[in-house]
Amino acid sequence: MTIQVKHYIDGEFVIGEGSKKISVTNPANNETIAVVNAATDAEVLKAIDSAKAAFTTWKEIPVSERARVMLRYQHLLKEHHDEIAEILAQETGKTFDDAKGDVWRGIEVAEHACNIASMLMGETVENVARSIDTYSYTQPLGVCAGITPFNFPAMIPLWMFPLAIACGNTFILKPSEQDPMTPQRLVELFEEAGAPKGVLQLVHGDKTAVDILLEHKDIKAISFVGSVGVGQYIYKTGTDNLKRVQAFAGAKNHCVIMPDANKQQVINNLVGASVGAAGQRCMAISVAIFVGEAAKWIPEVNAAIAKVRPGLWNDKDAAYGPVISPAAKQRVLSLIAQGKAEGATCLTDGSECTVEGYETGNWVGPTVFSDVTTDMAIYNEEIFGPVLCCMTADSLDDAIEVVNNSPYGNGTSIFTASGGAARKYQHFVEVGQVGINVPIPVPLPFFSFTGWKGSFYGDQHAYGKQAVRFYTETKTITSRWFESDIATGPNMTIELK
Numbered sequence: 075m076t077i078q079v080k081h082y083i084d085g086e087f088v089i090g091e092g093s094k095k096i097s098v099t100n101p102a103n104n105e106t107i108a109v110v111n112a113a114t115d116a117e118v119l120k121a122i123d124s125a126k127a128a129f130t131t132w133k134e135i136p137v138s139e140r141a142r143v144m145l146r147y148q149h150l151l152k153e154h155h156d157e158i159a160e161i162l163a164q165e166t167g168k169t170f171d172d173a174k175g176d177v178w179r180g181i182e183v184a185e186h187a188c189n190i191a192s193m194l195m196g197e198t199v200e201n202v203a204r205s206i207d208t209y210s211y212t213q214p215l216g217v218c219a220g221i222t223p224f225n226f227p228a229m230i231p232l233w234m235f236p237l238a239i240a241c242g243n244t245f246i247l248k249p250s251e252q253d254p255m256t257p258q259r260l261v262e263l264f265e266e267a268g269a270p271k272g273v274l275q276l277v278h279g280d281k282t283a284v285d286i287l288l289e290h291k292d293i294k295a296i297s298f299v300g301s302v303g304v305g306q307y308i309y310k311t312g313t314d315n316l317k318r319v320q321a322f323a324g325a326k327n328h329c330v331i332m333p334d335a336n337k338q339q340v341i342n343n344l345v346g347a348s349v350g351a352a353g354q355r356c357m358a359i360s361v362a363i364f365v366g367e368a369a370k371w372i373p374e375v376n377a378a379i380a381k382v383r384p385g386l387w388n389d390k391d392a393a394y395g396p397v398i399s400p401a402a403k404q405r406v407l408s409l410i411a412q413g414k415a416e417g418a419t420c421l422t423d424g425s426e427c428t429v430e431g432y433e434t435g436n437w438v439g440p441t442v443f444s445d446v447t448t449d450m451a452i453y454n455e456e457i458f459g460p461v462l463c464c465m466t467a468d469s470l471d472d473a474i475e476v477v478n479n480s481p482y483g484n485g486t487s488i489f490t491a492s493g494g495a496a497r498k499y500q501h502f503v504e505v506g507q508v509g510i511n512v513p514i515p516v517p518l519p520f521f522s523f524t525g526w527k528g529s530f531y532g533d534q535h536a537y538g539k540q541a542v543r544f545y546t547e548t549k550t551i552t553s554r555w556f557e558s559d560i561a562t563g564p565n566m567t568i569e570l571k
């Protein structure tokens with residue numbers, strides 16, 4: 075039976091009146107598992123009005139009570155961890171363990187939101203002038219909105235709404251239309267955690283719904299995660315409409331392998347970081363640069379990657395699942411073909427991959443290219459598939475130059491036994507998240523997710539202290555209390571001391 079996905083508007087789960095029906099499919103066979111009616115303009119507007127009304131009361135709820143909602147929420151998410159992961163695995167095709175990881179990295183942000191009171195603390199200085207004290211408060215903005223991608227349907231919504239709401243805002247989530255069932259479950263549990271009506275709203279749809287959020291005067295801030303073109307559009311349109319915007323976009327992440335690195339660790343780490351989750355991670359390693367003698371390891375890296383195979387979400391031996399859609403598969407295959415045509419050596423070709431009994435699924439086998447150069451499409455485009463591009467460099471300096479010339483700057487890593495090489499890399503590389511012998515350096519929520527360059531538009535990043543700054547305004551108060559009411563006469567100048 076096809077599931078009908080629901081919106082959550084003004085405290086009610088509703089199917090919605092929208093005539094545009096979007097199918098949610100199982101990427102392993104492309105059969106429809108659910109349908110969502112894209113929200114009508116009136117439904118999006120109703121969600122905004124309801125969130126605006128809820129803000130007037132939610133912002134007055136004591137911070138410890140807001141934190142208690144988050145405490146109950148993180149507990150419920152943990153209690154339902156497997157169940158959410160199963161929904162997520164079915165609509166994304168991720169393996170069950172990987173789906174659990176997606177949920178877990180979101181739970182960690184909800185846990186972090188429990189500590190909101192200390193993160194909201196302002197600053198104080200006594201006696202800034204005679205008998206005058208200055209102190210600051212952080213206050214919520216109002217209605218915030220989040221627009222999220224398909225590839226982490228639990229983690230990325232959870233990067234956003236728990237912290238925004240713990241800060242005292244209300245929030246409208248517009249998740250990816252390709253996997254909306256997971257976000258629906260997250261929202262159901264948020265209601266169960268005791269969040270008052272209207273504090274969180276869920277509207278499904280595509281560009282039409284997003285455009286209303288981008289233009290509406292009552293939306294104060296937009297958090298976006300998704301592809302480069304859409305990220306640029308969101309940033310430009312949101313800021314044109316005078317909103318605060320943080321837009322996390324696409325990536326091309328390099329791993330630099332020094333010849334003094336531990337070879338087996340390099341091989342083990344590269345396999346998971348490149349083709350894990352079918353390469354559909356914004357922090358996936360898609361380019362490996364082998365420095366000097368390390369180039370000799372390429373055949374062994376290739377052999378290790380060639381051994382893994384995709385499979386169904388509940389197949390314990392599957393290394394990863396299908397890509398999200400036939401269009402995504404077509405895109406990956408055409409980039410693989412372009413790589414071959416442009417002269418890269420295809421050491422392992424996953425173009426013809428299939429899984430028995432699921433031949434109609436969006437399978438792409440692990441693919442490895444060597445002899446990749448920076449003018450090729452497979453180097454320049456974000457493939458977002460299980461494809462690793464291998465390059466070589468004569469020195470660490472040369473490798474750094476390649477990475478720094480990339481327009482993206484989400485994540486990078488270096489494998490080495492040398493503290494000096496690691497220090498040089500972390501200092502000079504122009505990328506916002508650096509791993510040293512760690513392939514995918516995604517920071518935990520007490521830090522922030524700090525992509526750079528074309529991978530991020532805005533200034534305050536996701537989660538951690540930066541998210542609290544993003545979702546709040548600072549109010550600075552300068553105060554003088556007189557001991558007596560004796561008037562001293564008008565003061566006509568700026569006080570100097």
Ligand code: NAD
Pocket residue numbers: 221222223224225226248249250251279280281284285299300301302304305307322323324325355356456458484525529
């Ligand atoms: P996408 O850009 O197609 O969609 C993201 C969201 O934007 C969805 O909710 C979608 O409905 C909406 N959208 C799509 N087209 C739109 C348009 N023209 N106008 C307004 N809204 C629109 O991205 P995706 O394919 O779902 O996700 C994969 C991309 O996300 C990859 O590029 C990946 O690198 C990126 N990503 C980045 C990060 C990061 O932290 N930098 C994290 C995860 C994913």
